[in-house]
Amino acid sequence: MKIAENLKQLKKEIPEKVSLVAVSKTKSVESIQEAYNAGQRDFGENKVQEMVQKWEALPRDIQWHMIGHVQRNKVKYMAPFVHLIHGVDTQKLLLEIEKQAAKNDRVINCLLQVHIAEESSKFGFEPNEVAAVLKQNQSLSHVNIIGLMGMATLTDDKEQIKREFQQLKSLFDELFASKPNPVLSMGMSGDYPLAIATGSNMIRVGSLIFGARNY
Ligand SMILES: *Cc1c(COP(=O)(O)O)cnc(C)c1O
Helix, strand or coil, rough: CCCCHHHHHHHHHHCCCCEEEEEEECHHHHHHHHHCCCCCCCCECCHHHHHHHHHHCCCCCEEEECEEEEEEEHHHHHCCCCCCEEEEHHHHHHHHHHHHHHHHHCCEEEEEEEECCCCCCCEECCCCHHHHHHHCCCCCCEEEEEEEEEEECCCCCHHHHHHHHHHHHHHHHHHHHCCCCCCEECCCCCCCCHHHHCCCCCEEEEEHHHHCCCC
């Protein structure tokens, strides 16, 4: 395993102000522990049940990021500990997070997922909906919407990826410029350099750290 080595290499390539979420979905507790021992503290999962099991098995100072699509009936399982929910894509989900965060006496940080890719997707708000969603949820006391998350089209066309990231960045600047420490989560193994060049301050990288996934 060269997890520690991969992490070190990646860290060298990304500016200090860009946070790295190590995407550990499908990977073992041992692999995560190895990354932890190399100093990594932020990990991303896309299934609630899997994240809960890993949370139970691993050190408590890990910050767990939910990066996948979330079903409302699963929110309660991660509400006690989740650090940041990246994929918030409906009003109903926001209200469920508010409810479960309140039960746990926590404020849960969330990102709104925005649909920027050309591919049609069921997930994510349309860019023109986001301002209204923020306005509508200003008064929630247990949910803190601290930024945006997006995924570019799966394509080799770098210009297209760049255009999509730029679109999300300008929306982010428009809506979050006046907020403290806002988060723009964009960029994965295949496109993180472009994402950082376009203004991302949080990247979600899996296969470059842990190797390819076998589903
Ligand atoms: C799996 C996943 C990633 C990481 O993908 P890699 O290509 O392995 O870096 C990032 N973001 C989301 C939302 C994912 O589901």
